[in-house]
Amino acid sequence: MSFTTVKRLGKRIVGHPEETVPIISSTHWRHSLKGNPTNAVQTYLISLFPIIQWLPRYNFGWLSGDLIAGITVGMVVIPQGMSYAQLAGLTPEYGLYSSFVGVLFYCFFATSKDVSIGPVAVMSILVGQVIVHVQDNHPGVWTGPEIASGLAVITGFITLGMGLLRIGWLVEFIPAPAVSGFMTGSAFTIATTQIPGLLGITGFSTRDAAYLVIINTLKGLSGAKLDAAWGISGLVGLYLIRYGCEWGTKRWPHRARIFFFASVLRTAFVMIVLTLATWLFCRNKQNPQTGRYPIRILLTVPSGFKHIQRPILTTSLLSALADKIPVATIILLLEHIAIAKSFGRLNGYKINPAQELIAIGVTNTVGSVFGAYPATGSFSRSALKSKCGVRTPAAGVVTAIVVIVALYGLTDAFYWIPTAGLAAVIIHAVADLMASPDQVYAYWRISPLEFLIWAAAVLITIFSSIENGIYASVVASLLLLLVRLAHPRENFLGKVIVSQGDGQDAQTRDVYIPLKKNGVLNPHVNIVPPVSGVIIYRMEESFLYPNCSLVNSALVDEIKSKYQRGQDMTHIKPSERPWNDYGKRRSGVEDQALNLQKPIIHAIVLDFASVSHIDTTSVQALIDARREIEKWADHPVEFHFAPILSPWIHRALVAGGFGVGNSHSTLPRDLAAVVPYRDGVSFEEEDNKVERGSDDLEASDIKKAPSPASDSGDLEPIVPLNTPFFHIDLASAVKAAESGVKRTEEKK
Secondary structure (H helix, E strand, O other), X not given: OOOOOOOOOOOOOOOOOOOOOOOOOHHHHHHHOOOOHHHHHHHHHHHOOOHXXXXXXXXXXXXXXXXXXXXXXXXXXXXHHHHHHHHOOOOHHHHHHHHHHHHHHHHHHOOOOOOOEEOOHHHHHHHHHHHHHHHHHOOOOOOHHHHHHHHHHHHHHHHHHHHHOOOHHHHHHOOHHHHHHHHHHHHHXXXXXXXXXXXXXXXXXXXXXXXXXXXXXHHOHHHOOOHHHHHHHHHHHHHHHHHHHHHHHHHOHHHHHHHHHHHHOHHHHHHHHHHHHHHHHHOOOOOXXXXXXXXXXXXXXXXXXXXXXXXXXXXXXXXXXXXXXXXXXXXXXXXXXXXXXXXXXXXXXXXXXXXXXHHHHHHHHHHHHHOOOOOEEOHHHHHHHHHOOOOOOOHHHHHHHHHHHXXXXXXXXXXXXXXXXXXXXXHHHHHHHOOOHHHHHHHHHHOHHHHHHHHHHHHHHHHOOHHHHHHHHHHHHHHHHHHHHHOOOEEEEEEEEEEEOOHHHOEEEEEEEEOOOOOOOOOOOOOEOOOOOEEEEEEOOOEOOOOHHHHHHHHHHHHHHHOOOOOOOOOOOHHHOOOOOOOOOOOOHHHHHHHHOOOOOOEEEEEOOOOOOEOHHHHHHHHHHHHHHHHHHOOOOEEEEEOOOOHHHHHHHHHOOOOOOOOOOOOOOOEEEOOOOOOOOOHHHHOOOOOOOOOOHHHOOOOOOOOOOOOOOOEEEOOOXXXXXXXXXXXXXXXXXXXXXXXXXXXX
């Protein structure tokens, strides 16, 4: 089927059939892509550095908020960074490297003022698992820091590439319950792996599945050491300060600011107290033979950047990491984008997911040179920045200064930090990542299927691994999306007359709703089916290849079950019937009598209000449905569509032979006042005079339906005259179909 291009879109008086409204062609599409390439490239390059937009407007009013937030986060990220580094199987300084690079470089590329990039619990435990995995398969080839920095540069390149290509929208395919599910399972797993360290229990691997760690911990309780005094007291102290500050805020609201900062600095305060207690207790108790102390402490933490070097990135290391790269990349994307979007909604600004991927990519790629391991957005530190009143991403620079001061000036004090205290810090931090009961119940209320995905992600993470939990939640979410696309809601519609107002001022309109009761609409409302011979069908999804067979089956089955068969099959021999046409063994006279009692199908109205896309397979399914229906009815059946507002849906349906032809409708077409196109500039002039009648098939003519005579003045048909089966709304489509039925019956 070919398409018509015309001379003008602008003024035309109804009654001149020589000109019609244009149907979109590939020429129009090519012209719509025109633009200034130089400006596009310039805009793209500027968008890569959002700091250019806000830094020139920086002022002292913003500085105070950024200083407070930056210093506060810096005092929290130092103990957290060292704790998470141990969780990753690395020495504490690597956590400080990741903290410094993350907060410093993020501010140049950030579209979120609240997010704090650095080491996080879930990524840290995954890095630890990756190191063990690679070293078990390739013993003695690479050290833990080399594997961690290699993973950072690989995942950094991947996320950077995704950001530069502006495909950050891919993360939108993973819903919030899936993210919450693996985060909750991961937080529970991390907490269980830290309990042995909290109590000083050793003798088994803490990298097993969470349930095995719990079992082994219970078996080893009798072997708890003196470390438990520091670990348990630290954990209790953290929660006492937290809940005490919350109580104090409610008791003395006018001192809420003081209680807030006392609460957010509780980690630093507890670690200082535990470190002093460790020094007082252990300073003269080192075993001269083994060099050990009564409790486990960090010992020497190198000052400064001692591990700056080019990251090792060889094909052999890439091969060894290959099966772990996808899950590491997914964690970087999901956790960061989820946090950035959450705080953007909370504080009234919008992030750019693609730009955030660039920020993650640059941070991890550059960080690998400093010896950092993969880092992403931290929920707890981002929440802390937000509550401290951060004004711009420049707060990250302040945090970086705090970290580098600690890295060069406080490493001697880090020597006495108890590892049990760091385990308490991790448990306290990850507890906030678990979904609350109210949140879980909300998932159940909103979408039971998504609740099941959440529960599956949690259980698989706990009883298998974090990696399997992530894959399970992602795959289940995509499968649910495909199922919903392949099986959308679809209904046959009837009409109700809705009235607004009372008495003579009442206004009425026709509304089309499902004929079947659905538990939402009032069951006592009388829904009037369309005129006999007309059916109205609505599908609440784009019409694409996964669901097109559903539409085909629904229409054909409805016609065959409720409408008259055009051909009398009474005298057709069984040998002449199709193999799949099951006829009853009796004479068939009764069947024909029942068939004649059914109405004759004349028209099908398709409500395309929810259809935003259509493809070749779905158009072919409509063609097949029309062919089968007309074969059953033994006469042509009209297919009306409303509303058709997308030029590509219009183009596709016309290509399939729909919309054009002679309609039996007797109703006049919908008209609207003429609005000149761009102050009189014609469509042809705007598109460099697209020629009608060229060799392009898309520019050839369709047989035009005659324009109805009109005395309406400067009026134009809203829908092209050469597509009489396309309508501007469902009401006009139904009226046209029903009027066509009456006209057909009058001819009989």
